[in-house]
Amino acid sequence: xxxxxxxxxxxxxxAFATWTRGAGPIAIIPGFLFYLxxxxxxxxxxxxxxxxxxxxxxxxxxxFQIVFQIVLxxxxxxxxxxxxxxxxxxxASVFRERNDTMPRFLRxxxxxxxxxxGTIIARFGLIGLIxxxxxxxxxxxxxxxxxxxxxxxxxxxxxxxxxxxGSTGTEGPSQGT
Numbered sequence: 001x002x003x004x005x006x007x008x009x010x011x012x013x014x015a016f017a018t019w020t021r022g023a024g025p026i027a028i029i030p031g032f033l034f035y036l037x038x039x040x041x042x043x044x045x046x047x048x049x050x051x052x053x054x055x056x057x058x059x060x061x062x063x064f065q066i067v068f069q070i071v072l073x074x075x076x077x078x079x080x081x082x083x084x085x086x087x088x089x090x091x092a093s094v095f096r097e098r099n100d101t102m103p104r105f106l107r108x109x110x111x112x113x114x115x116x117x118g119t120i121i122a123r124f125g126l127i128g129l130i131x132x133x134x135x136x137x138x139x140x141x142x143x144x145x146x147x148x149x150x151x152x153x154x155x156x157x158x159x160x161x162x163x164x165x166g167s168t169g170t171e172g173p174s175q176g177t
Contacts, residue, residue, distance in 0.1 A: 080118070084111045 037055055038045045048054040056065045088110050092102040124132060 084114050087114060 034052070034055075038051055041055065041058060045051050045054060052068060053065060056068055088102075088107050091106065091110060095102040121129065121133070
């Protein structure tokens with residue numbers, strides 16, 4: 001919605017909508033081709049921890065395997081860095097809501113704590129992490145995201161719905177005085 005509402009002309013809205021419609025197939029086609037190549041190696045590919053590396057091994061291209069591992073390593077670093085930054089920013093936003101600043105020592109302490117937790121989790125290994133981790137992550141997601149939205153979120157929405165007729169349900173200075 002933001003993309004369409006911030007456009008200045010009908011032509012730019014049409015171009016934006018056309019581009020976004022093409023983004024889905026562009027993302028899906030490589031995944032579909034990867035799936036087709038895995039089907040060709042059907043029984044053996046099920047036992048592989050990293051099916052993409054197995055397919056590159058079947059191709060017999062050591063250079064592609066090395067490039068793939070470098071790209072995968074870079075992606076893992078980028079994802080981990082983004083996650084650590086996101087957690088730090090979330091903690092900083094809590095401090096800002098309280099009209100306070102996040103202590104300088106806390107950012108590296110959070111990063112170090114997350115790295116230590118990641119090191120402990122990595123001991124499961126890739127297959128064990130997938131086998132055990134996704135179920136645990138699902139319960140964690142339910143506890144941290146779904147339950148608060150279904151309790152606190154509904155409670156706050158009901159509070160706004162029951163606000164007096166002339167108010168917006170939010171507190172703040174009155175206008176016009």
